[in-house]
Amino acid sequence: MKPAPFVYERAGSVEEALAMLQRYEGDARLLAGGQSLVPLLNMRLLMPSAVIDVNDVPGLDEIREEGDEVAIGALTRYSRIEWSPTLVSRLPLLTETVRYVGDRQVRTRGTLGGSLAHADPTGEMPLAAIALGATVVVQSQAGRRAVPAEEFFLGPYYTVLEPEEMVVEVRFPVRRTVSAIAEHARRHGDFAVISVAAVGEPNGDGGWKSVRVALGGVADTPILAVEASALLSGTSLEPDVVARAGEMALAAADPPTDVRASADYRRHLIPIYVRRTLELLQTRRSEGAR
Amino acid sequence: MTETIETVRVSVKVNGEEAVRDVEPRRQLVDFLRHDLGLTGTHVGCEQGVCGMCTVLFDGEPIKSCLMLAPQADGHEITTVESLNGEELHPLQRAFKEHHGLQCGYCTPAMLMTALALGRRGVPLDREQLEEELAGVLCRCTGYQKIYDAVESYLAETAGSGGTA
Ligand SMILES: Cc1cc2nc3c(=O)[nH]c(=O)nc-3n(C[C@H](O)[C@H](O)[C@H](O)COP(=O)(O)OP(=O)(O)OC[C@H]3O[C@@H](n4cnc5c(N)ncnc54)[C@H](O)[C@@H]3O)c2cc1C
Ligand code: FES
Ligand code: FES
Numbered sequence: 001m002k003p004a005p006f007v008y009e010r011a012g013s014v015e016e017a018l019a020m021l022q023r024y025e026g027d028a029r030l031l032a033g034g035q036s037l038v039p040l041l042n043m044r045l046l047m048p049s050a051v052i053d054v055n056d057v058p059g060l061d062e063i064r065e066e067g068d069e070v071a072i073g074a075l076t077r078y079s080r081i082e083w084s085p086t087l088v089s090r091l092p093l094l095t096e097t098v099r100y101v102g103d104r105q106v107r108t109r110g111t112l113g114g115s116l117a118h119a120d121p122t123g124e125m126p127l128a129a130i131a132l133g134a135t136v137v138v139q140s141q142a143g144r145r146a147v148p149a150e151e152f153f154l155g156p157y158y159t160v161l162e163p164e165e166m167v168v169e170v171r172f173p174v175r176r177t178v179s180a181i182a183e184h185a186r187r188h189g190d191f192a193v194i195s196v197a198a199v200g201e202p203n204g205d206g207g208w209k210s211v212r213v214a215l216g217g218v219a220d221t222p223i224l225a226v227e228a229s230a231l232l233s234g235t236s237l238e239p240d241v242v243a244r245a246g247e248m249a250l251a252a253a254d255p256p257t258d259v260r261a262s263a264d265y266r267r268h269l270i271p272i273y274v275r276r277t278l279e280l281l282q283t284r285r286s287e288g289a290r
Numbered sequence: 291m292t293e294t295i296e297t298v299r300v301s302v303k304v305n306g307e308e309a310v311r312d313v314e315p316r317r318q319l320v321d322f323l324r325h326d327l328g329l330t331g332t333h334v335g336c337e338q339g340v341c342g343m344c345t346v347l348f349d350g351e352p353i354k355s356c357l358m359l360a361p362q363a364d365g366h367e368i369t370t371v372e373s374l375n376g377e378e379l380h381p382l383q384r385a386f387k388e389h390h391g392l393q394c395g396y397c398t399p400a401m402l403m404t405a406l407a408l409g410r411r412g413v414p415l416d417r418e419q420l421e422e423e424l425a426g427v428l429c430r431c432t433g434y435q436k437i438y439d440a441v442e443s444y445l446a447e448t449a450g451s452g453g454t455a
């Protein structure tokens with residue numbers, strides 16, 4: 001399968017890319033890692049009149065520590081995230097989660113910004129962004145806006161991005177937290193059937209000041225399990241509390257049936273994976289890791 | 291209907307040699323290598339990033355060349371399986387031969403290129419990590435174990451030589 005013809009544009013800066021997006025009035029696509037866009041072009045599921053390559057935009061792939069935040073450029077590749085010493089120490093959930101994305105070849109090319117913009121409901125980077133309370137920085141010729149990750153995704157492959165906007169960076173708050181992820185996939189590297197990520201802030205007495213639980217693959221977008229998170233915060237993750245949190249997460253989910261699993265099977269997995277993730281969180285804390 | 295599609299000049303270093311061609315932007319890198327440059331060692335399978343047959347090295351790192359447009363390679367370096375050509379078998383090829391790491395051979399160019407990049411990266415890997423690193427290339431014949439054996443022995447061999455073999 002070969003793509004339909006299109007005009008190839010190479011942007012040398014964010015401003016240039018934004019001007020091109022404006023000029024094509026919604027009929028152009030940004031090309032980042034190409035790991036989702038190019039298959040869609042090859043299968044002719046997308047036939048844009050232009051493809052705007054942003055791979056040569058300088059400075060769009062930086063990882064910067066700024067006070068109590070880490071800012072990661074939209075074009076930062078998965079492999080950079082996987083191997084970044086800064087992220088291993090500051091945002092270990094990201095380096096752990098990115099290993100679940102595709103295979104080595106996909107991680108050589110795929111980018112953080114492309115993953116968020118593509119908005120696969122099972123995507124690991126969208127899940128981690130929500131669990132960590134990240135902010136997506138979006139830019140158009142009119143200026144910049146900052147969108148909380150929880151509000152960025154509107155549906156499968158659908159976000160708040162306007163056609164003339166692009167993701168420029170993602171900002172992650174850095175606190176003294178413990179984090180964990182558990183994922184069910186048909187084989188390692190496949191798209192997730194479901195995935196659960198948790199980020200907890202320990203308090204002095206062995207309990208947890210706050211816990212955030214997010215789930216992927218269980219709804220139209222990755223979701224923050226708001227009620228379950230509220231219930232878990234301030235507890236010591238006692239087994240009965242964890243079980244109730246699993247039921248709440250299940251109630252908040254609306255899983256799809258697709259080629260990878262039925263909705264029923266996904267429902268069956270939700271409480272199990274919530275429990276596994278929280279147990280892992282607890283273990284890591286007692287090991288003093290992360 | 292004759293539609294004129296604008297072409298883009300692509301100038302790329304493939305296996306150390308400069309190549310310049312004018313291509314349609316929609317040309318996939320794998321077709322550029324096979325059809326425009328005649329380097330048919332790189333195979334094609336799914337054309338949607340799933341099978342890994344088209345794996346080549348892009349500036350030294352493994353990528354699926356069906357997921358890259360030829361114009362994106364402009365100014366970059368591509369390494370294909372043809373780079374292993376020589377009077378004698380390359381140590382990596384020898385490892386595949388000795389460990390029976392291939393049957394029909396369809397996946398072999400991609401396995402070789404993925405393994406070559408691993409050797410150059412030079413990070414020690416246990417068997418499970420090795421399996422994950424190679425998971426981007428499917429093999430329908432061998433059951434993988436002998437491929438892992440071959441790559442394991444190659445990596446052990448290159449570890450001593452700083453990954454230059
Ligand atoms: C074999 C295979 C396995 C995979 N497995 C997984 C997996 O397990 N988990 C997972 O999460 N993903 C998986 N993926 C998808 C992969 O993560 C993609 O890299 C990702 O979805 C898109 O990122 P990209 O940089 O490649 O973007 P592209 O493919 O270049 O672009 C994707 C979309 O985002 C838009 N876009 C890109 N950058 C921006 C930007 N800065 N601002 C606005 N819009 C932008 C593009 O226009 C396009 O519409 C897999 C892909 C393959 C081929
Ligand atoms: S041909 Fe299957 S991954 Fe490229
Ligand atoms: S040897 Fe036949 S596909 Fe791998």
